[in-house]
Amino acid sequence: MTDNLGFALEGAWKVLFAGLVLGAGLPLLFALGIRSLAWGAGGEAEVHESGVTGPKSQPIGTVVGWVLFAIVLLGIVLGITFIVASGFGKALSFEHIYPTIVDKH
Amino acid sequence: MTESTVILALVVITALGFDFTNGFHDTANAMATSIATNALRPKVAVALSGLLNLVGAFLSVEVALTVTNAVVKIQNSDGTPKESLTAHGGEALLIIVLAGLVGGIIWNLLTWLLGLPSSSSHALFGGLIGASIAGLGWAGVNWNGNGSKLDGVVGKVILPAIMSPVIAGVIAAVGTWLIYKVVTGVAQRFTDNGFRWGQIGSASLVSLAHGTNDAQKTMGVITLALIATGDWTDTKNIPFWVKVSCALAIALGTYLGGWRIIRTLGKGLVEIAPPQGMAAESASAAVILASSHLGFALSTTHVATGSILGSGVGKPGAQVRWRVAGRMISAWLITLPAAAIVGAVMWFIGDLVGGLGGAIVIFALLVAAAVYMYLRSRREPVGHHNVNDEWEDAPAQERVPASAGSAS
Numbered sequence: 001m002t003d004n005l006g007f008a009l010e011g012a013w014k015v016l017f018a019g020l021v022l023g024a025g026l027p028l029l030f031a032l033g034i035r036s037l038a039w040g041a042g043g044e045a046e047v048h049e050s051g052v053t054g055p056k057s058q059p060i061g062t063v064v065g066w067v068l069f070a071i072v073l074l075g076i077v078l079g080i081t082f083i084v085a086s087g088f089g090k091a092l093s094f095e096h097i098y099p100t101i102v103d104k105h
Numbered sequence: 106m107t108e109s110t111v112i113l114a115l116v117v118i119t120a121l122g123f124d125f126t127n128g129f130h131d132t133a134n135a136m137a138t139s140i141a142t143n144a145l146r147p148k149v150a151v152a153l154s155g156l157l158n159l160v161g162a163f164l165s166v167e168v169a170l171t172v173t174n175a176v177v178k179i180q181n182s183d184g185t186p187k188e189s190l191t192a193h194g195g196e197a198l199l200i201i202v203l204a205g206l207v208g209g210i211i212w213n214l215l216t217w218l219l220g221l222p223s224s225s226s227h228a229l230f231g232g233l234i235g236a237s238i239a240g241l242g243w244a245g246v247n248w249n250g251n252g253s254k255l256d257g258v259v260g261k262v263i264l265p266a267i268m269s270p271v272i273a274g275v276i277a278a279v280g281t282w283l284i285y286k287v288v289t290g291v292a293q294r295f296t297d298n299g300f301r302w303g304q305i306g307s308a309s310l311v312s313l314a315h316g317t318n319d320a321q322k323t324m325g326v327i328t329l330a331l332i333a334t335g336d337w338t339d340t341k342n343i344p345f346w347v348k349v350s351c352a353l354a355i356a357l358g359t360y361l362g363g364w365r366i367i368r369t370l371g372k373g374l375v376e377i378a379p380p381q382g383m384a385a386e387s388a389s390a391a392v393i394l395a396s397s398h399l400g401f402a403l404s405t406t407h408v409a410t411g412s413i414l415g416s417g418v419g420k421p422g423a424q425v426r427w428r429v430a431g432r433m434i435s436a437w438l439i440t441l442p443a444a445a446i447v448g449a450v451m452w453f454i455g456d457l458v459g460g461l462g463g464a465i466v467i468f469a470l471l472v473a474a475a476v477y478m479y480l481r482s483r484r485e486p487v488g489h490h491n492v493n494d495e496w497e498d499a500p501a502q503e504r505v506p507a508s509a510g511s512a513s
Binding site: 003004005007008011012014015016018019020021022023024026027028030031032033034035037038041044045046047072076079080082084 | 280284391
């Protein structure tokens with residue numbers, strides 16, 4: 001019982017950490033992307049006083065927005081690769097910083 | 106055709122039936138939020154989820170043969186059945202597995218009828234535990250493992266069930282809170298459109314992960330039964346037809362959609378807006394993937410529910426219906442014992458009648474229970490047409506604005 005509790009708590013911290021990075025971090029980037037897009041689009045995309053025209057559009061915001069979406073997309077692709085790889089007895093390795101697919105031990 | 110071949114056929118049919126209920130019970134985990142926020146039309150959502158479950162099931166080629174080892178002692182560690190259970194064409198083992206599956210299905214159908222998202226893996230494990238206690242005594246259950254790793258009923262079922270919803274809830278709450286901080290000042294129509302896309306992406310990931318996780322449990326159970334009767338000997342692989350039929354069963358179940366449960370999760374717990382939906386599904390996907398990477402078994406249902414609750418807690422001013430959450434949590438608590446009791450009763454009935462007759466009687470009881478619950482569900486049907494209707498708590502209080510009554 002106590003052994004199991006120990007193992008479970010040990011695993012729980014890792015899951016919580018990984019989950020916060022991927023499960024809350026990626027949505028945060030996505031939200032920042034939306035924010036940049038809105039800033040880039042200006043006008044009706046942003047909350048402003050009624051009766052006046054909205055803020056000017058900022059093209060740089062659009063670029064930053066899409067860069068952020070690309071990062072999020074990369075994260076999702078990694079997630080899918082992970083599912084597929086583990087299904088075929090492989091694992092993702094981050095030992096070269098960039099992810100590579102290796103045999104599972 | 107020998108007696109055990111007929112029992113084997115019943116076991117395979119029942120296992121596929123379980124896989125099917127597993128599918129429609131869990132559609133909600135991935136798609137409830139996308140349906141509730143209109144990111145996807147209900148029919149499109151279940152079709153997408155069904156398709157991804159099908160793909161996911163084929164991706165899980167890892168051998169899942171030892172799936173029962175976590176909770177009961179009917180297999181050796183290499184996946185072969187215990188010798189003591191394989192006499193007479195494996196009948197003893199087949200009856201335990203059959204009774205266990207029946208326990209799991211009946212509980213899944215009952216909770217579906219009540220619209221409660223309970224865990225299909227708990228139902229399956231509960232049924233098997235009950236049937237094993239009945240057939241082999243208390244020692245037939247792997248309660249605690251051997252202390253060298255996370256194992257046994259406590260380690261693989263109970264602890265993850267307590268921890269995973271909390272972890273998922275915390276992540277979803279943090280995600281939701283951050284998102285709403287970031288997008289203040291952006292027009293709501295603009296954010297909603299953007300987040301609907303994020304929601305679809307993250308929900309798809311959950312569907313795919315579900316297919317890989319859950320379909321292989323049934324594949325393992327069927328293969329175990331085939332080995333017990335001597336129809337399959339390879340413990341490293343699963344017969345191709347088993348893989349295909351399990352994948353199809355879970356995908357079809359998902360496509361039919363457990364609308365009752367989708368309604369509870371999507372509308373009952375929290376009024377979900379697209380940013381919350383995306384935070385909830387991302388948290389679910391991340392927790393499921395991280396856990397399976399670390400070999401930390403868990404129930405998709407618990408994770409999804411925890412995430413949705415978390416997204417309600419994290420949004421400033423959102424309303425969480427704790428009464429609905431309470432009902433749900435009590436359903437979780439009794440899932441394992443309830444399915445175990447049904448599994449045990451089924452085993453006793455099967456044992457009393459004995460042999461092939463026993464198996465047929467159990468199977469007939471399952472069919473009768475399933476038909477009865479289906480007919481009950483037709484009295485108040487929930488389908489794609491009314492899944493998103495306003496949620497009404499038992500007495501609808503303070504819904505009528507004071508002025509509305511006097512105006513007309």
